[in-house]
Amino acid sequence: MRRTSLDMVYELAKTDDRVVFIGSDLGPGVLDQFREEMPDRFFMEGVSEANIIGMAAGLALEGYVPYVNTIATFLTRRCFEQVAMDVCLHDLPVRLIANGGGFVYAPLGPTHIAIDDIALMRSLPNMTVVSPADAEEMKRAMPQTLDWAHPIYVRLGKGGDPIVSDEDAGFDIGKGIVMRRPGSVLIASSGVMTGRALEAAEMLAKSGVTCGVVHFHTIKPLDADLITDLARGVSSIFTLDEHLRSGGLGSAILETLSDTLGTQMPHVERLGVPDAFTREYGSQDTMMRSYGLQPFQIAETIRRATAADEAA
Amino acid sequence: MNAEPAFAEPLSAAPGLDARSVALRKLVITALEGGGRGHIGSTFSLIEIFRVLYDDVLRYRPDDPAWTDRDRCILSKGHGCLALYALLADKGFFPKEDLSTFCHPTSKLGGHPEYGKIPGVEFSTGALGHGLSAGIGMALAARMRGNGNRVFVVMGDGEINEGSVWEGAMCAAKHGLDNLVALIDYNKLQSYGPTDYVQPLEPLADKWRSFGFAAVEVDGHDVGALRAVLSTMPLEPNRPTAVICHTVKGRGVSYAENKAEWHHKSRLSPKDIADLTRAVENA
Numbered sequence: 333m334r335r336t337s338l339d340m341v342y343e344l345a346k347t348d349d350r351v352v353f354i355g356s357d358l359g360p361g362v363l364d365q366f367r368e369e370m371p372d373r374f375f376m377e378g379v380s381e382a383n384i385i386g387m388a389a390g391l392a393l394e395g396y397v398p399y400v401n402t403i404a405t406f407l408t409r410r411c412f413e414q415v416a417m418d419v420c421l422h423d424l425p426v427r428l429i430a431n432g433g434g435f436v437y438a439p440l441g442p443t444h445i446a447i448d449d450i451a452l453m454r455s456l457p458n459m460t461v462v463s464p465a466d467a468e469e470m471k472r473a474m475p476q477t478l479d480w481a482h483p484i485y486v487r488l489g490k491g492g493d494p495i496v497s498d499e500d501a502g503f504d505i506g507k508g509i510v511m512r513r514p515g516s517v518l519i520a521s522s523g524v525m526t527g528r529a530l531e532a533a534e535m536l537a538k539s540g541v542t543c544g545v546v547h548f549h550t551i552k553p554l555d556a557d558l559i560t561d562l563a564r565g566v567s568s569i570f571t572l573d574e575h576l577r578s579g580g581l582g583s584a585i586l587e588t589l590s591d592t593l594g595t596q597m598p599h600v601e602r603l604g605v606p607d608a609f610t611r612e613y614g615s616q617d618t619m620m621r622s623y624g625l626q627p628f629q630i631a632e633t634i635r636r637a638t639a640a641d642e643a644a
Numbered sequence: 645m646n647a648e649p650a651f652a653e654p655l656s657a658a659p660g661l662d663a664r665s666v667a668l669r670k671l672v673i674t675a676l677e678g679g680g681r682g683h684i685g686s687t688f689s690l691i692e693i694f695r696v697l698y699d700d701v702l703r704y705r706p707d708d709p710a711w712t713d714r715d716r717c718i719l720s721k722g723h724g725c726l727a728l729y730a731l732l733a734d735k736g737f738f739p740k741e742d743l744s745t746f747c748h749p750t751s752k753l754g755g756h757p758e759y760g761k762i763p764g765v766e767f768s769t770g771a772l773g774h775g776l777s778a779g780i781g782m783a784l785a786a787r788m789r790g791n792g793n794r795v796f797v798v799m800g801d802g803e804i805n806e807g808s809v810w811e812g813a814m815c816a817a818k819h820g821l822d823n824l825v826a827l828i829d830y831n832k833l834q835s836y837g838p839t840d841y842v843q844p845l846e847p848l849a850d851k852w853r854s855f856g857f858a859a860v861e862v863d864g865h866d867v868g869a870l871r872a873v874l875s876t877m878p879l880e881p882n883r884p885t886a887v888i889c890h891t892v893k894g895r896g897v898s899y900a901e902n903k904a905e906w907h908h909k910s911r912l913s914p915k916d917i918a919d920l921t922r923a924v925e926n927a
Contacts, residue, residue: 372788377818383777383811390781393759393767394789398781414808417771418778422759 333489334431336467340474341399341429342366345373348478352391354384356402381411388426389418397425397478403437404430404446404487408453416456419483423458426483433463433487433523434574435610435619442609445619446487451579453485454552460505461552463487463523465497469549472503480505489524490616496527497547508555514544516567517634520559522548522581525572528620531627532634539631541638554584560592567641570634572625573604580604603633661896661927662867668695669896669924671730671743675753677917679746681910682755683723684920685900686800689831689864689891690727696870697796698731701877706736709763713791716782718767720775721800721829722756723908728765729753737764773806775799776826780816783824783884794877798827802834805843810855813884817856822878825885826857829864831893837904852886864889896927 342363345351352373353366367374377384381402388398400407407430408415419426430449437444453461460482464470466489477484484505501509511526512533521529526547533543546562548554563569569589571582582602589597605623612622620626624633661669668691676682698704702715719728726746733740738752745751752761756770767778779797786793799809816824830848832839839845852859858879862869870889879885893907894900897920909916 375784377815378811380811380815382773382808383780383815386774386777386808386812387781387784387815390767390778390783391785392781393778394782394785396785396788413771414774414777417768418774421768 333464333467333470333491333493335491336470337429337474337486337488338363338401340471344474344478345370348397349373350395350397351478352396352398354388354398354400356381356384356406358401381406382414385411385414385426386418389414389422389424392419392424392426393422397427399427399429401429402431403444404433404449405444408446408449412452415453420456420458423482425481427477428483428485430485430487433489435616436490438616438619439613441613445610447575447605447610448579449485449487450551450573450575450581451583454579454584458482459552460484460550461487462505462550464549465523465526465547466493466495467491468495468499469497469503472499473549476503476505487523493524494527496530503549506550506553506555508558509547509549510544510558510562511547512543512545514562514566515542517541517543517638518562518566518569519543519545519572519630519634520548520569520581520585521545521572522551523574525574525625528625528627528630529572532630535627535631536634539635541635543634548581551581551584554588556588556592559585559588563589563593563598566598568599568601568637570630571600571602572630573602574620574625575604577602577604577606601637603630661924665691665695665867665896666924666927668730668734670921671733671740672726673917673920673924674740675726675729675743675746676912676920678744678748680912681747681908682726682912683908684897685831685833685894685903685906686721686724686908687726688895688897688900689829689893690724690798691730691895692865692867692870693798693827693829693889693891694727694731696867696874698735700871701874702796703793704764706764709737713793715793716766716779716795718769718775718779718795718797719757720769720797721772721803722769724798724800724829725755725757728757729762732762732764738762772800772803773808776809776812776816779824780812780819780821783816783821784819786823787821792823794823794825796825796827798829800834801828801830801832801839801845802842804828804845813852813855813857816884820882821884822880822882825874825877825887826852827887827889829891830888831891833893833902833904833907835904835907849886849888852888856883857886858883859886859888861888861890864891865895897923898927899923
């Protein structure tokens with residue numbers, strides 16, 4: 333997904349001379365072709381996130397569309413004030429391309445594990461938060477970032493994630509996609525959790541539970557009409573966050589349904605990371621398992637909950 | 645500190661203010677009276693810097709603030725905004741009468757300058773340490789476009805405690821941005837007290853030089869000296885410039901000069917305003 337995203341920045345830059353790329357201190361060889369062909373618009377500025385964001389804001393004020401790329405935690409926590417004031421207060425078309433959203437950097441520990449990035453970015457007025465499901469959806473997303481008039485945070489997955497998105501569904505910023513029609517139960521997910529949601533729904537189908545899946549590649553602005561319509565027809569919504577339970581997609585859905593349906597909203601259960609820093613290493617997959625986010629665990633959680641509902 | 649700086653002590657007993665410097669300070673007092681508050685000390689150290697920038701250095705069009713080829717001027721120490729507002733009003737970016745609305749609920753003139761609200765303001769500041777990096781982006785854009793405009797960023801001495809300033813300094817030097825000028829309002833008093841106590845900065849000019857800037861020191865209230873220095877930008881080709889402006893916090897109000905407690909004042913009474921006016925007229 334990261335490779336696809338950066339390749340798309342190169343493609344966009346070739347056709348639109350407003351596009352500039354700013355990296356911090358990325359791996360050797362990143363976007364070599366961009367640097368060789370368009371050196372004036374390629375910037376590798378070192379481990380200086382505050383400066384990079386301010387510089388991107390200055391370029392955006394002059395009409396450029398800067399794509400800024402580094403590790404998610406440093407792009408959100410380290411320079412939060414610059415993102416808030418320089419980019420969001422001025423409502424500038426700066427694109428923050430965040431490597432390693434969620435547990436991607438699990439082996440590297442809590443300094444690199446980005447499980448608060450969505451909460452931080454979602455809290456900022458004018459910011460758009462996008463988290464595609466796979467590389468194919470990323471390909472559809474990136475061209476839409478070119479003329480979006482506001483800042484965008486793009487959360488990248490690990491890469492090599494299974495392709496689960498549907499080309500026919502297209503990609504419109506701010507629009508959710510129903511991947512599987514719900515019965516009485518619905519899973520809402522974003523990013524690479526959508527692949528896991530679909531697997532869990534398939535498992536549930538085999539045990540007689542009809543479970544829908546709605547994918548929100550855009551967490552902010554959330555597709556309030558879609559989630560409200562879907563919520564009217566189900567008894568339970570399970571939200572999946574490769575993120576803290578607070579501040580992620582689940583929170584966005586709760587807030588939205590509280591506004592639109594109030595006491596008529598269905599039961600919403602948020603699956604994600606409790607209010608604590610991670611304490612283990614391993615891999616994205618092992619960490620997903622530790623927090624009950626693998627498909628069989630999601631299916632089991634839903635099965636138990638629906639069984640309890642039926643017993644009641 | 646190894647080197648004895650050229651201006652180790654705060655300036656004092658400076659020559660009196662000329663009519664224009666008095667008039668500009670009286671515009672500031674108009675805003676102070678309207679808002680009943682303001683960063684007095686931090687503003688009065690900036691007056692001559694902004695006077696020379698807007699009278700003699702910057703290229704701009706008050707009736708077309710977004711003119712592409714204008715020089716960009718960012719007040720990075722946003723709390724000194726009354727100096728900027730006074731010059732923008734004086735030059736006709738907005739009516740002088742607007743100064744009296746300072747900090748009123750629906751005024752465009754807040755306690756820190758906001759882009760998009762105030763004609764002539766290039767960047768919203770107030771959080772310190774942001775202006776230099778934004779200016780770098782603008783200077784890079786000017787270079788890419790090849791339209792020759794310059795970028796001036798005015799920072800405070802307390803402000804440059806921020807690490808982001810030095811990230812920006814390295815970046816500006818790396819790119820050899822000789823269309824970028826950083827001006828430091830070095831009044832030697834930050835909010836709590838002397839910079840030498842809170843966070844010593846010396847040797848300040850050498851710090852900027854070691855980061856790759858061409859640096860010069862100047863009396864920041866000497867209009868002729870400022871004019872001479874700022875009319876020769878860049879100091880060196882392929883290097884950004886740092887102009888260390890030695891100033892007096894509260895300059896022009898004898899009882900406020902070099903006093904940290906005059907950094908900001910609120911609840912200014914009619915008597916306070918009359919005293920300030922009298923002091924400035926007699927400076």
